[in-house]
Amino acid sequence: MLKTAFIRSLLFTLLVIAVVALTACGPEDNADSAVGVNSNKTYHWKMVTTWPPGFPVLQEGAERFAENVKAMSNGRIKIKVYAGGELIPALQTFDAVSQGTVEMGHGSAYYWAGKVPEAQFFSTVPFGMTPRGMNAWLYHGGGLELWREIYEPFHVVPFPLGNTGVQMGGWFNKEINSVDDLQGLKMRIPGLGGKVFAKAGGNPVLLAGSEVYTALERNTIDATEWIGPYHDQRLGLYRAAKHYYYPGWHEPGTVLELTVNKRAWDSLPADLKAIITHAAESENVLMLSEMEQKNLTALKEMRARSDIRIQRFPDDVLSRLAAMTEETLAEEATADPKFKRVYEAYEAFRQKDDAWTAISEKSYLAIEHD
Amino acid sequence: MLKTAFIRSLLFTLLVIAVVALTACGPEDNADSAVGVNSNKTYHWKMVTTWPPGFPVLQEGAERFAENVKAMSNGRIKIKVYAGGELIPALQTFDAVSQGTVEMGHGSAYYWAGKVPEAQFFSTVPFGMTPRGMNAWLYHGGGLELWREIYEPFHVVPFPLGNTGVQMGGWFNKEINSVDDLQGLKMRIPGLGGKVFAKAGGNPVLLAGSEVYTALERNTIDATEWIGPYHDQRLGLYRAAKHYYYPGWHEPGTVLELTVNKRAWDSLPADLKAIITHAAESENVLMLSEMEQKNLTALKEMRARSDIRIQRFPDDVLSRLAAMTEETLAEEATADPKFKRVYEAYEAFRQKDDAWTAISEKSYLAIEHD
Incomplete structure (x- = not known):
């Protein structure tokens, strides 16, 4: 009896260990079912860009974005970045994302002016807002919501990702x-x-x-x-x-854009969506800052030439x-009419931005130093 | 014999299940040992700020940063944000982070001028750079590396997190x-x-x-x-x-700062470090954009008053x-001498930034529109 009791006890103990051990892995499955997607899955995505291979700051920025997303997700989403022409021609980036040929694209909205003329307001327009105003409009002035609405029929979700700053003439x-x-x-x-x-x-x-x-x-x-x-x-x-x-x-101040195929976007768990969203915002400021730093250095070199x-x-x-x-x-x-609608939204914000800029950035920069 | 054989077989099977089930959770442990930290651990951190409770944009931005970090990490790092005076007095934020009383702080570097006079260059100085120049210096011009070096003796790791933009006089x-x-x-x-x-x-x-x-x-x-x-x-x-x-x-253009206690920072796995780094960059542009949007709206209201x-x-x-x-x-x-060293690094960058700004942002904003 003692031996049988011991075996029974051992059996029970092992059963408990087996059950506890198996269910100990459970929380991830629960989390999966909660978000309706597989949060354990590794996503292998492709991004195509409108830039030449190795194009400084812009192609490099798209690649840095992909690296940051990989690091933040601990490798759960790996984005392979292709320059223009490496996978598809540069100016087919929007269509490729729209059709789901690739999950992501990087470029600028005015490249699709032939297809979506009003998209130009989400990159830059002559005598329009500088990066500061554009970011204020897009992130906090209703611009991004409007942009998403404009791209919605194409099954494309846009994000600002980078900016060239004020260009040269x-x-x-x-x-x-x-x-x-x-x-x-x-x-x-x-x-x-x-x-x-x-x-x-x-x-x-x-x-x-x-x-x-x-x-x-x-x-x-x-x-x-x-x-x-x-x-x-x-x-x-x-x-x-x-x-x-x-x-x-x-x-x-040309806004660069990340575009994501809608179906691919919807397939992601909430944490990866948050990682992509904030990695794009992060790269937005990093790329503009790198443009500024490289431009001010190059200008000094140019000034030295006669x-x-x-x-x-x-x-x-x-x-x-x-x-x-x-x-x-x-x-x-x-x-x-579609162009008109975005133009009016843009203009309403730009006029207020102009009035504020006049007494802040513009007025400050106008101070004569010795 | 048959019964004993069955029991033996059952015992062995349960043992295998128990062992397999337990080791099935293993990859995470392996990952843990690879990075030398517990990547499964949930971190409960505290952040204290220099802002009054509910202070718009600034305290709200610190809280949004904490929410974003939670979302990106799928709840693996939870930061509870305390306004100035809720946990410790506002102006003891730096000391609290330095001593490890809390893991994080949010404020601006010029608040610690009594202790670290040269820190002022990492927030703002009169007639100094606007947010565009500050971000270029900090992210790509060596400014952040210098800032880290200056805070290193205090066991504090700084990050830019927010900016007020050009203020009023x-x-x-x-x-x-x-x-x-x-x-x-x-x-x-x-x-x-x-x-x-x-x-x-x-x-x-x-x-x-x-x-x-x-x-x-x-x-x-x-x-x-x-x-x-x-x-x-x-x-x-x-x-x-x-x-x-x-x-x-x-x-x-006052730079706001995230400060992290060095030991707490070192305890984090690489993916959480990446999440905090890029969440801070993200919030840097979001907060400045919100300031701009709210200021241009408020200015319009003020203009309507006689x-x-x-x-x-x-x-x-x-x-x-x-x-x-x-x-x-x-x-x-x-x-x-410490003040002198940071002043010279700042000035060297500012002068190049001024020359570039003169022909880009300043020249562009000076255009007379009808």
Whole structure:
């Protein structure tokens, strides 16, 4: 009896251990069923971008975002980042995310202007808001909600992820002293900026980044805009034209976007959604900060060269271009109710932002130091 | 024999189940030993802040940061946030984090000027960089590394977490037409701004936020600075003084800081460290954006009132204060080698940032629109 009792007791003990041990793994299963997704699963996602392979700051920023997401999720979501053309052509990024060919994309909303004209307000518009105003509008002024609504029919969820800051006005092979000097000028300048430039009598040309330097150097074009001191210096544009104009009235702070396929997004557990959301916000400030740091360093190097003339567009040219921008935006809005709706939301915020900027950032920066 | 064999077999089976079941939980233990910390552990941390309970944007931002960290970590790190005075007095935040009384703090580096004078460069200095330049310096210009080095002897790890943006110049009970009008003026203005104000002949007064309104209303002081339109409106300062001056030369974009006790930080697994790091970066841009959005809304409301005179300090007053700031910083640097070292690193970056800002943000904002 003693032996049988011992065996019974041992059996019972082992049974308890087995049951307790098995159920000890239970909380994760409970958590899974609670969120309706498999929180233990490792997600292998693809991101395609609109940037050339290894493109500094922008492609690098998309890759840093992927690394940060991996680190935060302890490897539960691994995003493989492909530059433009590596998996699909750069300008098919939006479609690839929309169709679910890939889960994620990185680019800027004005690239899809042909398909979604009103998307341009979520990247940048001529004489529009700088990064500070754009972030305030997107994160706290209803901008992001509107952006999500605009992309919803395409099954795409957008997030701000990076910003170029105020760009430069571009490289010209002659001085620009009045709007008359823009007459017939062939300039690589895309999007709404190009439309305004055409209204001013210029001849906007569409060229891929890879063709810009050669076209300018061979006088196929008379002028080109690119980004800012750092990227412009790397492209060697100072060797092809001497007049480097500022400010970049056509792109006062281009918002870069993360796009996520809606179905892929919905498949994620809540913690991974939170990780992606805040990693995008984090990379938004990191990328802008890196642009600023690299631009201020490159500008100092450019200032040391005698063969680059860094010049401001004359006030009259800027004022006239600003007036033509208002006309252009009003024309687009008249022709397209969707464009009009986003334009009005953007404008309502921009006007308040302008009034505040006038007595804060603008007024502060205007102080004359010795 | 059959029965004994069955029991033996059953015993063996249960033993195998028990062992397999127990070791099935093993991978997490393996992961634990790999990182040298318990990655399964739930961390219950405390954060103390320098803000009053419920203080909009700032205390709220610290609380949102804690919520985001909880969501990203799926509840593995829970941070309970205490406002100033709830657990310890507001201005003991740094010491509490340093001593490990709490794991985290939120405030701004200039509050510890008495203990670490050079820390002021990591919050804001008069006529210094705006948030854009500060973020570029901290994240990509070596600023954060220097900040970590400065806090290292105190066992505190700092992170930028939030920014007020360019502040307002303050409320005055009379017009300021020249530096002479500052003579003998009693103004609530703390820190380096207060020292510069004293050099200009003013009488800086130290007052806690809770005392500011009453002191101004009862003419115990003649003027006070606070934050910006949104917080100033909430405090009702327009009922106590009519002249509302801009820009906030003394605080052109105050960086808020997350501080983490070094030992607590070292105890975290890598994924939670990544989550805290990027949640702080995320909240950095979110809080600044919320400040902007609330300020531009409040300014519009203030503009609608006839009893508030929103005025710019005269150019001459600003230029003279800027010159006195240079003198003040040079004096502090002469007296304190540590202050000098951080001042020089800050200045080297600021000068390049100024040159870039002049042709980007400043030049762009100066465009005259119709």
